[in-house]
Amino acid sequence: MNKTLAMAFLLLPGAALAQDADRGKVIYDKWCAGCHGETGAGDGEAAAYMLPRPRDFTGAIYQVRTTASGELPTDDDLRKVIDEGMPGTTMPAWNDRLSGGQRDDVIAYLKTFSRFFDGADPQPITVGRRPGSPSEEDLVEAKRLFDDELQCLRCHGNLGRGDGRSAPELTDDAGFPIRAADLTKNWRFNGGGTVEDIYMRMRTGLDGTPMPSNSDVIDNGIITDEQLWRVAQYVRSLAPEPRRRDVIRAARFEGALPSGPDDAAWDDVDRYYIPMVGQITIQPRWFAPTVDDIWVQAAHDGQTLAVKITWNDATQSPDPAWDPFFQGIVQTLTDVDGPHRSAQGPDRLGVQFPIAPPTGTELPFFLGGDTQRPVYMWQWTSDPDRVAEGTATGLGTFVANGGSSQVSHAAVFSEGQWQVQFSRSLAPADSSVAVPFTPGEPLPIAFYAADGTDAEDDVRGSVSAWFAIYLDVPTPPSVFVVPFLAVFVTAGLGMVIVRQAQRRDRGV
Ligand code: HEC
Ligand code: HEC
Incomplete structure (x- = not known):
């Protein structure tokens, strides 16, 4: 192999990445910095008007993940929130505003805000299969788990409307007041409203918020993976199917x-x-x-x-x-x-x-x-x-x-x-x-x-x-x-x- 070619080979991976992030910076400065801030600290011009506040990327704490509680998100996780936005917040969906390549570039750039991403290779957790449609009894049993073993009602309230006993005092990790989500509005869930989305948020938690991960509850044998799926199906069953009529x-x-x-x-x-x-x-x-x-x-x-x-x-x-x-x-x-x-x-x-x-x-x-x-x-x-x-x-x-x-x-x-x-x-x-x-x-x-x-x-x-x-x-x-x-x-x-x-x- 001649010398120049070898050099190019050595440089290629790093050079390509740097380039991605450089292009990503242009996208970021134009479309994201107004909310997330030029340095990624979540302090853009518009941030003071918003609750929840735009994410501070320097802390590398992410809500919507398929990785265990406390871990970094995968690129696919970041891709999902960037594509779909975070319903119920001001975070917009970008899939029809930016090209696929632009979204990849901006992900590369986001990761430069925290050194935790250097050399990291976060992996999704393994999950059991979603069971078939729940019976009436399955839903009744899931509601019992929601109330007792899993204590969801402590924050989300008996009927899931966000009025639980602990709800008035909830704050996120930055100290801002945060509501326990109203579970009757799945279209406002930050990470999406499907049974799969709900299950994954319950498994991995919404890091940075009081919403806990329930993986340990399964690991400790308190409930089975299937039972957690049933709770996800129960939560999904709380949301109606609104139709717009003028x-x-x-x-x-x-x-x-x-x-x-x-x-x-x-x-x-x-x-x-x-x-x-x-x-x-x-x-x-x-x-x-x-x-x-x-x-x-x-x-x-x-x-x-x-x-x-x-x-x-x-x-x-x-x-x-x-x-x-x-x-x-x-x-x-x-x-x-x-x-x-x-x-x-x-x-x-x-x-x-x-x-x-x-x-x-x-x-x-x-x-x-x-x-x-x-x-x-x-x-x-x-x-x-x-x-x-x-x-x-x-x-x-x-x-x-x-x-x-x-x-x-x-x-x-x-x-x-x-x-x-x-x-x-x-x-x-x-x-x-x-x-x-x-x-x-x-x-x-x-x-x-x-x-x-x-x-x-x-x-x-x-x-x-x-x-x-x-x-x-x-x-x-x-x-x-x-x-x-x-x-x-x-x-x-x-x-x-x-x-x-x-x-x-x-x-x-
Ligand atoms: C209008 C304001 C606004 C703009 C513009 C905006 N975001 Fe956000 N973004 C938010 C808010 C608010 C949150 C936090 C929502 C929450 O905490 O529930 C957020 C959260 C995020 C998260 C964290 C997801 C997670 O799992 O925690 C990512 C990643 C993100 N934004 C990427 C971007 C990118 C990339 C752009 C530009 C292409 C962008 N945002 C533009 C408001 C915005
Ligand atoms: C300590 C309080 C607390 C407990 C206990 C709790 N949650 Fe939450 N939950 C929250 C908060 C706060 C949010 C809103 C987070 C946000 O807006 O970013 C939330 C959000 C959610 C969401 C919306 C996810 C999304 O994508 O936005 C679902 C679904 C949910 N919780 C279900 C449950 C279920 C089911 C249980 C029991 C297994 C449970 N929660 C237990 C506080 C709690």
Whole structure:
């Protein structure tokens, strides 16, 4: 072999790697540094607005791994989070933004942030086969393991809604407050929502967070690998299959309307899934909202409209047990658009309708209207448990109507979930300050939600797009159009994420 060739041979592997990482740096500086910081320390310009914070790569602690607890991730693990993003966080998916080669390069560059990767060759753990579909008894047994042997309920709560006894005091390794995931929303799991994903997160833990690895529980013979798979199947069974529909139909009741949110008469009424996103249009903005979706049901009897709204919120705010969490939020998101309140406020839910019938596609600003096009609004708070009826010309500008409210309500909080029923007669006493509800005529409707424990208020919170509500007429027309329906794009996006997660799982 001649000398030059030998030199080239010797240099080749190292040179190729260095080149990858060099190209990766260009990608990183352009696409990742804004969040993760130029030096990889998780302190990019945008970081202060986010919770969870962008990963600090210098510590080499990774959540989404197929390797044992405390180990480095494999390249495939890094590839998965970069490709798919981390649902439920601001970490985007890059598979349709960067080419495969660019993603490989950026992985090579990420690894240069920590010397732990030098010469390391992390290996995935070996796992048993996923058993077939669980029977009812398998799921009952899995729930028992979830409660007793594995103590999942200590953090995630009895029904998995993130309201366990330990939940108020959880922090990640950097000391930031962190929520025990709401297990009924698999589309928000950081590492993906399939049974395989859930099993792997339970086996290997989410390093850097309180979510533990359960491998030792198997190694010590406390439960079998198959039983852990069953728990993964049980967790997956907690998540519904939401479908996006733009028109909420209020069913026509011949008999009595439901008397409250826990009346069994609601069981037969369709549930409509409404995605919610953080309010980031007007100041103060809010990037880390608690309420990322609500479910709406509606019914009327020709006289009265009843609307029931259900959403998960681990806390009935204000709740003194959650003061540590509230303080953590206030101290963490301290730089975002001004000061916070000094104590937990109530939970809130707003339901809004345009005061004037929309013409063409002209709807009020979805954030509580504006001075040109005000909204008519029902504003509920948990403490005091009260609903006010009034108008708004933008979030935080709500003015209650004079006189007595025509809206009645009942609210129930149980195991990390609010259910609130609003009722109002179809024809308002004073139609200059309240919107009439007319069967057969669709009316735009939009929602606002806030969690007092999360330091949210009447501007910092989450919002929906405009949807429509349609009160069924006794014989529904076969063709039914809503010409003015304008859909706010990020709400649609929420649904895309849900659908992708559910589709992926069905594909397994
Ligand atoms: C808009 C902000 C944002 C941008 C841009 C961003 N990330 Fe992230 N990233 C995050 C956040 C937030 C987390 C942490 C989420 C968590 O802790 O649950 C994260 C986590 C990660 C993780 C850790 C995964 C794990 O298993 O713990 C990797 C790897 C990562 N990002 C890679 C990248 C790469 C590569 C880019 C650029 C191509 C990028 N990120 C761009 C916000 C961002
Ligand atoms: C000590 C508290 C604690 C215990 C015990 C615990 N978890 Fe978690 N779990 C968490 C936290 C905190 C998160 C959220 C981590 C994050 O957002 O990055 C989480 C996240 C999850 C996730 C979402 C994973 C993802 O990809 O984002 C699942 C699924 C889960 N846990 C299931 C379980 C199951 C099943 C058990 C019992 C075997 C369990 N957890 C026990 C605290 C706990």
